[in-house]
Amino acid sequence: MDHLSFKTTHVNKANAQKSWVIVDASVAPLGRVCSQIANILRGKHKPSFTPNSDCGDNVIVLNADNLRVTGKKMTEKVYITHSGYPGGQKRRTVREQMERDSRRVIEHAVKGMLQGNKLGSAQYRNLYVYAGMEHPHEAQQPVAIELKNL
Numbered sequence: 001m002d003h004l005s006f007k008t009t010h011v012n013k014a015n016a017q018k019s020w021v022i023v024d025a026s027v028a029p030l031g032r033v034c035s036q037i038a039n040i041l042r043g044k045h046k047p048s049f050t051p052n053s054d055c056g057d058n059v060i061v062l063n064a065d066n067l068r069v070t071g072k073k074m075t076e077k078v079y080i081t082h083s084g085y086p087g088g089q090k091r092r093t094v095r096e097q098m099e100r101d102s103r104r105v106i107e108h109a110v111k112g113m114l115q116g117n118k119l120g121s122a123q124y125r126n127l128y129v130y131a132g133m134e135h136p137h138e139a140q141q142p143v144a145i146e147l148k149n150l
Contacts, residue, residue, distance in 0.1 A: 006110035011055040015037040020142035026066035
C-alpha cells in the first residue's frame with residue numbers, strides 16, 4: 001500500500017517567506033484592527049504557520065491619527081505607567097495619549113495581543129506604525145490589504 005507523500009514542513013528563520021503588508025487603521029475600531037494585525041504578525045493567515053517561529057509578515061500601519069474607538073473609551077480607558085519610584089504612577093486616557101502620540105495606542109494594543117516571550121518581542125519588531133499616510137518603506141514594495149471579518 002502506498003503512503004502519503006505529504007511531509008509536514010516546519011518554518012524557521014531561514015526559510016520563512018516574509019512579505020510587507022500595509023494596513024489602514026481608520027477602517028474599523030481599535031481592537032478589531034489590532035487583532036487582525038497581531039494575526040498577520042504571528043503568521044496565522046499562512047498555511048505554513050508554525051507556532052514556535054517568527055513566520056509572520058512585516059506590517060505597516062497607516063492613519064493612526066484617524067483611529068476609532070467605541071463607547072466612552074476615549075475618556076474612560078486609562079493607560080497606567082509607573083516610574084518605579086514612590087508616588088510615580090501616571091495615568092493617561094486614550095484621548096490624552098492620542099494627542100501626545102497616536103502611534104503608541106496601536107502599539108500598546110498589538111503588543112498585548114502577542115506572546116509575552118522572546119518570540120513575541122521578535123514579532124513585535126516587525127510592526128511599523130505611522131500617524132499619516134506617508135511611510136519610508138516603498139523600497140520593500142508593500143501590498144495594501146483589506147482586513148476581513150471585521
